Amino acid sequence: MPSVSLPDGSRRHFDASVSVLDVARDIGPGLAKAALAGKVDGRLVDVRHEITEDTDLAIVTDRDPEGVEIIRHSTAHLLAQAVKELFPSAQVTIGPVIENGFYYDFAFERAFTPDDLEKIEKRMRELAKADLPVERSVMERDEAVEHFRDMGEEYKAEIIASIPEGQDISLYRQGEFVDLCRGPHIPSTGRIKAFKLTKVAGAYWRGDSDNEMLQRIYGTAWPNKEQLNAYLEQLREAERRDHRRIGTELDLFSIQEDAGGGLVFWHPKGARIRRVIENFWFELHERAGYDFVVTPHIANLELWKTSGHADFYSDSMYEPMEDDNQSFQLKPMNCPFHVLVYKDRLHSYRDLPLRWGEMGTVYRREMSGALHGLMRVRGFTQDDAHIFCREDQIESEIIGVLELTLELLEAFGFKDFDIHLSTKPEDAVGSDAIWEHATDSLRSAIEKKGLDYTLDEGGGAFYGPKIDIKIRDAIGRQWQCSTVQLDFNLPERFDMEYVSESNERRRPIMIHRALFGSLERFFGVLIEHYAGLFPLWLAPVQLAILTITERQDPYAREVLAALRQKGLRVDADLRNEKIGFKIREHTLKRVPYLLVLGDREMETNTVAVRTRSGEDLGSMGLDALLSRLDAEIASRGN
Ligand SMILES: [Zn+2]
Ligand SMILES: [Zn+2]
Structure with a gap:
């Protein structure tokens, strides 16, 4: 007779086997109504799942992340059901849950x-309203293959045929529609209350470009209309901020199809912003005790064999170039180059730590379908650095890196961080002792900085534990930028050494860290974060001088020269256009300050100042303007 333990620690006894739904009913009718699934000993099951033995049970509702996922996945089934009814010749393939929604791939002519x-969405609404029960059944694998083949669903049959023999297959039926699925699912289609189909895209069967192209329909689903609408509003806002659109509008960068996808061209205005970002980065690192190196873009393939990249990273590397009886590899990473600089001479324990930074441009293979604006590219610049230190220096070095990361990211208006610490995976190099010491050092560094973090047990790379830092942008989206990775492997592979206090040869610890991650991607995030309204210190054009008539031209040139002299980025618009037109145009270009010059300004040696938000600051002398600008630049808009 099962006894069921609930999350609040209470326990309920039953005389006979019970379903998850029975237990929910026993607790209360409200919970029975809200139940979407159950979690039995940590495993998700349908509400109709029978409990026969003593067990731990949690009732899953739409307040649980798992519950929302079940709703999304069930909406994917609903989509497939509607498509099959409306387009009987379409074949179903797979329909997984993704962030904030789901998709389903169909083979269709x-x-x-x-x-x-x-039409599909309308049919889905009708099917949801009909509140069809969703029923699970189990079939033997070969029988299931036959079943789907008979239905003409070749793709499903292929998926099932790749499941190991002898395994039972679970199927879910709603109305006439049956789909292969592990489950669990909602009890009936009426539980789907708020969804929207968002777009269609092509996708290859099994993600392989040698296979046929399928039609992927994307959608989103939420527990209620309010959450759905809030999400759709966020999507519209993201669309409005799309870095590709703003990048074109403001003439910041382009991707030139003539040159190839995933290769970024920084235009003069974008390159100005990049230079400001890089200068700031170098300044901060110099202050934090870093030195800088500059290394080549290609190197002998042998180097990548020694580093191991030629084995475990080859999928991301371009084919080597042959020359002079050697193979040269375009670099996917900067690390081995910094190791070579280290090995160029013998180091003593007194030299450590060495902190070497480089804006290192790397190239990695990406499928053309995966490319996306600045976010996913084939060539990009890492704000890379490697720290070579002794074991006893790990903690203080990590503290230094964390401080530097937060200072850097906060300057760009990111205040909300999500930190993950990933520890030793099952297959790993390095002794247990070094892993334990290193992981403790990382944890202690995070804690000493008073930061919250999530532990990702076993989620580290095989060569060392790491810290990932995600930032949250102005509309609440998270972006993974900074990584701090310890490495016990490369020092071993390259036989790196230092001479200890007792005159013995020791291995240094290597720390890889990139704070922006990729400059290109970070720039994309920044454009969307600021919606193109860059704060004064970053704005590619900080001020625009607008003349009312050509009488002010000589004065405008004087003001232009004076402001440029102060290091400001200024444009002068002396065109014979109406002042209202000029103001509108430069406001659209998001220039922070517009200086309007008429006869009165010329006579009184002042400028009339407007902001891009339309605020009229009145007339002022250049000194007053400059002190205002200085303060604003120093604050970095924060
Ligand atoms: Zn399913
Ligand atoms: Zn590295």
């Missing part, structure tokens, strides 16, 4: 149109 999506 043509692309689905926006009109199709509307």
Whole structure:
């Protein structure tokens, strides 16, 4: 007779086997109504799952992340059901949950149109309203293959045939529609209350470009309409901030298809911002005791064999170039180069730590389908640095890196960090002792800085534990930028050494760290974070001088020269256009300050100052303007 332990520590006894739903009913009718699934000894099951033995049980509702995932996955089934009804010749393939939603891939003779999506969505609403029960059944593998083949669902049959023989297959039926699925699912389609199909895209069967192209329909689903609407509003806001659109509008960068996808061209205005970012980065690092190196873009393939990249990283590397009877590899990483600089001479324990930074441009293979603006590219610049230190210096070095990271990111207006510490995976190099010491040092460094973190047990790379830092942007999206990675492997592979106090040869510890991650991607995040309204210190054009008539031209040139002399980025618009037109145009270009010059300003040696938000600051002399600008630049907009 099962006894069920609930999350609050209470325990309920039953005389006979009970379903998850029975237990929920026993607790209360509200919970029975809200129950979407159960978690039995940590495993998700349907509400109709029978409990026969003593067990731990949690009732899953739409307040649990797992509950929301079940709703999303069930909405994918609903989508497939509607598509099969409306387009019987479409074949179903897979329909997983993704962040904030789901997709389903169909094999169909043509692309689905926006009109199709509307029809499908309408049919989905009807099917949800019909509140069809969702029923689970189990079939033997070979029988299931036959079953789907008979239905003409070749893709499903192929998926099932790749499941190991003898394994039972679970199927879910709602109305006439049956799909292969591990489950669990909602008890009936009426539990789907708030969803929207968002877009269609092509996708290759099994993600392989040698296979046929499928039609992928994306959607989003939420527990209620309010959450759905809030998400759709966020999507519209993200669309409005899209870095590709703003990048074109403000003439910041381009991707030139003639040159190849995933290769970034920084235009003069974008390159100005990049230079400000880089200068700030170098300044901060210099202050934090870093030195800088500059290394080549290619190196003999042998180097990448020694480092191990030629084995475990080869999928991301371009084919080597042959020359002079050697193979040269375009670099996917900067690390081995910094190791070579280290090995160029013998180091003593007194030299350590060595902190070497480089804006290192690397190239990595990416499928063309995965490329996305500045966010996913083939060539990018890492704000890379490697620290070579002794074991007893790990903690203080990590504290230094964390301080530097927060200072750097906070300057760009990021105040909300999500820190993850990943520890030793099952397969790892290095002794237990060094892993334990290193992991303790990372943890202690985070704690000494008073930071919260999430532990990702076993989630580290095979060569060392790491810290990942995510930032939250102005509309609440998270971006993974900074990584601090300890490495016990490369020092071993390259036989790196230092001479200890007792005159013995020892291995240094290597720390890899990139704070922006990729400059290109970080720039993309910044554009979206600021929606193109860069704070004064970053703005590619900080001030625009606008003349009312050509009488002010000589005065405008004087003001222009004076401001440029102060290191400000200024444009002068002397065109014969109406002042209202000029103001509108430079406001659209998001120039922070507009200086309007008329006869009165010329006579009184002043400028009339407007901001891009439309605020009129009145007339002032250049000294007053400059002290205002200085203060604003120093604050970095924070
Ligand atoms: Zn499913
Ligand atoms: Zn590295």
